[in-house]
Amino acid sequence: MKTVEDLVVKGTLKFAREPKDNPDNLDSSNYVIPLIEHDYPAKTPVMWNAVYNNLGLPTRNIMLVGNPGNLPDIFDIFRQDLKYLGGGAGVGFKDEAVRYLDEFEPIAKEIGAINFILKTNEGKLKGFNTDGIGYAQSLEEVFDQRKQVLRGKKVVVLGAGGASNAVAFALAERGAKLVILNRTIEKAENLVSKINNYFNLINDDQARFGSEDAIVEEVRDAEAIVNVSTKGSGELAGYSALAPVNLPSNEENIRKNLSQALEVIKTIPEHAIISDIVLGKELTPLLKSAKEAGFEILDGIPMVINQGVEAFWLLHQKELMEKGISKDEVAEIMRKAARS
Ligand code: ATR
Numbered sequence: 224m225k226t227v228e229d230l231v232v233k234g235t236l237k238f239a240r241e242p243k244d245n246p247d248n249l250d251s252s253n254y255v256i257p258l259i260e261h262d263y264p265a266k267t268p269v270m271w272n273a274v275y276n277n278l279g280l281p282t283r284n285i286m287l288v289g290n291p292g293n294l295p296d297i298f299d300i301f302r303q304d305l306k307y308l309g310g311g312a313g314v315g316f317k318d319e320a321v322r323y324l325d326e327f328e329p330i331a332k333e334i335g336a337i338n339f340i341l342k343t344n345e346g347k348l349k350g351f352n353t354d355g356i357g358y359a360q361s362l363e364e365v366f367d368q369r370k371q372v373l374r375g376k377k378v379v380v381l382g383a384g385g386a387s388n389a390v391a392f393a394l395a396e397r398g399a400k401l402v403i404l405n406r407t408i409e410k411a412e413n414l415v416s417k418i419n420n421y422f423n424l425i426n427d428d429q430a431r432f433g434s435e436d437a438i439v440e441e442v443r444d445a446e447a448i449v450n451v452s453t454k455g456s457g458e459l460a461g462y463s464a465l466a467p468v469n470l471p472s473n474e475e476n477i478r479k480n481l482s483q484a485l486e487v488i489k490t491i492p493e494h495a496i497i498s499d500i501v502l503g504k505e506l507t508p509l510l511k512s513a514k515e516a517g518f519e520i521l522d523g524i525p526m527v528i529n530q531g532v533e534a535f536w537l538l539h540q541k542e543l544m545e546k547g548i549s550k551d552e553v554a555e556i557m558r559k560a561a562r563s
Pocket residue numbers: 381382383384385386387405406407408410451452453454459467468
């Protein structure tokens with residue numbers, strides 16, 4: 224019977240170099256393995272291993288780097304290796320994994336991407352998507368602090384790509400009223416019809432769609448706005464999600480976008496929560512301007528922690544409940560570790 228060790232020896236998988244506390248061996252009595260395509264300073268092993276240490280559990284989270292093209296071989300061994308319990312799927316693996324998993328949680332199948340795999344008692348690999356739940360939970364927490372609920376609130380979702388699917392489904396599941404706006408309107412339309420079909424909301428107005436032109440109109444009575452487009456990150460790092468992007472990305476085009484966005488921000492109700500799921504050292508232009516204008520903002524960090532807590536809970540719920548440990552306690556340990 225082959226094990227993950229064989230994949231490491233063969234060079235199919237390598238230990239991630241970051242974070243520096245990521246284990247460099249597979250000696251623990253069992254393991255959870257997040258797969259990533261390229262080394263980057265992720266906190267996952269630090270967050271998970273803090274909980275394992277704290278609770279005296281023998282499992283370790285060990286992040287490995289590999290090529291999504293090798294997933295059939297990798298999954299074959301994950302199924303055989305008795306020490307493999309499950310693990311995350313990072314960028315590059317999220318969509319690809321869907322082709323080779325054995326089972327899915329229904330929403331993950333609908334979203335068409337997973338971020339977490341759990342090995343069932345029968346040795347099958349089952350895919351989940353906790354990314355969107357992580358975001359929805361962090362937005363819910365802000366409403367909670369205000370003694371309000373997310374259910375029934377109008378949330379404007381900017382973008383209709385992969386990340387948007389996960390976030391929009393999780394928000395819809397919690398009863399938010401969605402308006403999905405995207406440069407390519409057909410993608411927003413498809414996402415809305417998927418959501419309405421899935422939740423049987425054909426005659427309901429829980430999810431609507433529009434193009435970027437509708438941003439101005441729709442944010443006027445928004446209770447929350449979330450950017451899930453790539454505006455504000457990567458090549459589009461200079462641009463705000465509240466206005467269209469003109470390319471190439473140069474000073475003049477960025478200035479035009481930012482000044483248009485500044486006009487839009489003035490029309491947003493002052494109690495609206497403005498969020499961006501981008502994870503970065505600096506605030507995105509959307510969040511920076513929202514903060515300057517006095518809005519409550521939410522960056523990608525609470526989402527990452529919450530999606531980790533959800534995944535941890537999926538895997539270890541039974542033993543945690545036996546030990547009398549709550550989800551909140553797991554969240555608190557992960558939060559501390561993420562800040563360390
Ligand atoms: P992810 O998985 O991160 O969501 P994606 O699936 O490629 O990435 O989706 C990218 C999102 O950013 C989409 O909503 C995309 O809009 P289109 O569907 O119209 O492509 C949006 N986006 C990317 N470049 C953009 C641009 N220049 N202007 C406006 N929106 C853009």
